[in-house]
Amino acid sequence: MPPIRTDWVEVRAESDIVHARQLVRRLSSEMGFRLVDQTKLVTAASELARNTVVHGGGGRLSWECIAEEGREGIRLTFHDCGPGIADVQLALKDGWSTGKGLGMGLSGTKRLVNEFEIESRPGRGTRVTITKWK
Amino acid sequence: MERIPILRMGKFLLITIQVDMHDTTALALQDDLMAKIARSGARGVLIDISALDVVDSYIGRMIADISMMSKLLHARTVLVGMRPAVAITLVELGLSLRGVKTALDVEKGMELLAAALEDGDAADQD
Numbered sequence: 001m002p003p004i005r006t007d008w009v010e011v012r013a014e015s016d017i018v019h020a021r022q023l024v025r026r027l028s029s030e031m032g033f034r035l036v037d038q039t040k041l042v043t044a045a046s047e048l049a050r051n052t053v054v055h056g057g058g059g060r061l062s063w064e065c066i067a068e069e070g071r072e073g074i075r076l077t078f079h080d081c082g083p084g085i086a087d088v089q090l091a092l093k094d095g096w097s098t099g100k101g102l103g104m105g106l107s108g109t110k111r112l113v114n115e116f117e118i119e120s121r122p123g124r125g126t127r128v129t130i131t132k133w134k
Numbered sequence: 135m136e137r138i139p140i141l142r143m144g145k146f147l148l149i150t151i152q153v154d155m156h157d158t159t160a161l162a163l164q165d166d167l168m169a170k171i172a173r174s175g176a177r178g179v180l181i182d183i184s185a186l187d188v189v190d191s192y193i194g195r196m197i198a199d200i201s202m203m204s205k206l207l208h209a210r211t212v213l214v215g216m217r218p219a220v221a222i223t224l225v226e227l228g229l230s231l232r233g234v235k236t237a238l239d240v241e242k243g244m245e246l247l248a249a250a251l252e253d254g255d256a257a258d259q260d
Contacts, residue, residue: 014156014157014158015156017156017157018154018155018156021154021188022154025187025188035219036218036219036222036223038219039187039188039217039219039220039222039223040222040223040226042187042188043188043189043190043223043227046188046190046192047190047191047227050157050190050192094228105191107228108191108226108227108228108229109227111226111227111228112223112226112227
C-alpha cells in the first residue's frame, strides 16, 4: 500500500539532528502515538541522525506515514554516502563504538523500534530503516 | 551559539535545560560548568531536565560526564525532573546513568545536596 504521507529532509549539519527530532516528534504526535512511543521513536531518530551527520558525512532522512494490515506506523530511512560500516553484525552489538559515543547507538536504537534494517558496505554508504507501529 | 545559563544559589549551582540542545551546546555547558565550579567553589550541582522531552545517548553521556567531572572538583551532582517516558526510553536504549544521583524535583534535589554536604562536612571533621 502506498504511504499516506511521505517526504524527505537533509541531515547534514548538527542543527539537522535537532530538526530531525522535532520533525519526528510532530509526525508521531499528529498520528496519535502514545507519549512513550513518541519518545522512543524521537530518541531513535536522534541517534540515527547523529550517525548520519558524524559518521556518514551527511545524508537524508526520508519519512513515511504508513498504514497496512489495519495498523498505522511511521517508517524512517536514514541514508548517507559515507564510508559505510565494514562489519554490520559487530556494529549492532552493545558496546561497539567508534569512540565518540557510548557504544549504544545502533543496538540501543534497535530496541526502541519495532522494525530495524541496516544495509551498509564499505565505501558505499549506509542506509538504516526503522519502523514504529502505533 | 546558544548557551545554557548556570545560576548560583548559595553553595550550589542550578542548571535548567529548557531548549532542545545542539550537541555543541551540551559540550559548552560542560566547559562552562566546570569553570564555574572551580571559580565559585560550589559544592553541589543541580541539573533540572523537566523541560526535556528527549534525552538521547549524547545528552545522557554529557550528564554522566558532568557528574564525574564535578566529583573531581569536589562537587556533587543531582539530576532532577526526568520525565517518565524519558526514563523508560533511556533504559531501553541501554543507558542507565550509573553513578548519577537523581531526585524527583528541584526541591527534593536541593534537600539531597544539602544533606550530602552536611554528611560530607561531618566526615571531613572526623
